[in-house]
Amino acid sequence: MPAGTAPTVPRGSPASTTSPSPTCTACIAWGCATFSSPAPPSAAGPPPRWPYATRRGIITGLVLVDAVGVDVPGEPIRDFFALDARGVAEYAWHDSQRFYVDPAGVPADQLAARAADMATMRTLAGDPYMHDPKLLRRLRHVDVPTLLVWGESDRIVTPAYGAAYAGAFANGRLEVIPEAGHLPHIEQPAATFAAIDRHLHAAGSPATSA
Numbered sequence: 001m002p003a004g005t006a007p008t009v010p011r012g013s014p015a016s017t018t019s020p021s022p023t024c025t026a027c028i029a030w031g032c033a034t035f036s037s038p039a040p041p042s043a044a045g046p047p048p049r050w051p052y053a054t055r056r057g058i059i060t061g062l063v064l065v066d067a068v069g070v071d072v073p074g075e076p077i078r079d080f081f082a083l084d085a086r087g088v089a090e091y092a093w094h095d096s097q098r099f100y101v102d103p104a105g106v107p108a109d110q111l112a113a114r115a116a117d118m119a120t121m122r123t124l125a126g127d128p129y130m131h132d133p134k135l136l137r138r139l140r141h142v143d144v145p146t147l148l149v150w151g152e153s154d155r156i157v158t159p160a161y162g163a164a165y166a167g168a169f170a171n172g173r174l175e176v177i178p179e180a181g182h183l184p185h186i187e188q189p190a191a192t193f194a195a196i197d198r199h200l201h202a203a204g205s206p207a208t209s210a
Contacts, residue, residue: 060144060145061146061147061203062145062146063148064147064165065149066150066182066183067148067165068130068156069165070131070139070165070168071128071135072164074160075157075161078091078155080121081118085100085101085103089101092154092155092156093153093181094151094153137168139169140168140170143169143170144171144203146169146172147172147196148173148174148175149177149192149196150162150175150177150184151180151181151184152178152179153180155182159174162174177192180192
């Protein structure tokens with residue numbers, strides 16, 4: 001890809017969640033993307049003390065979609081690993097009947113792959129679970145325009161959690177998507193991408209993903 005460009009967000013589908021690079025101008029974190037530990041531009045380089053969002057001219061806008069990563073008193077992150085298939089459908093989706101998958105009907109190889117994915121996710125979730133206890137108070141240093149898009153029916157991390165998250169940024173705001181759960185870009189892609197487009201255009205950033 002030529003220098004100075006970044007991949008375009010595909011309409012109607014989740015974007016890539018690769019690490020910020022020196023050429024991207026807007027960073028979009030989808031789903032349970034923890035914001036506290038971005039990778040450096042070079043794998044050989046040391047990890048940064050703070051996300052690249054504070055480096056003016058590298059990232060000029062942020063979008064987080066139903067993200068975890070902070071500790072909000074009174075709004076705990078739902079323990080995803082304690083949920084069975086029905087619980088995942090009830091807590092993660094607005095239309096739980098549509099997205100419920102009965103494990104009895106899933107082929108054995110797919111169940112094995114899901115189990116491996118869950119083991120990886122459990123490792124990434126860390127301890128404390130899916131958050132950095134110090135991150136919320138540090139977000140005031142991030143002053144680029146930041147949009148948090150939230151599914152109104154998300155019960156993994158509620159809209160109240162999202163409001164506290166948005167309020168911690170120096171220039172953050174929350175936009176709630178009706179009839180959507182933890183993955184609004186899947187349940188309500190048109191409304192989700194419209195909200196992101198409005199934010200990026202207002203922030204003066206092209207619709208790109210990091």
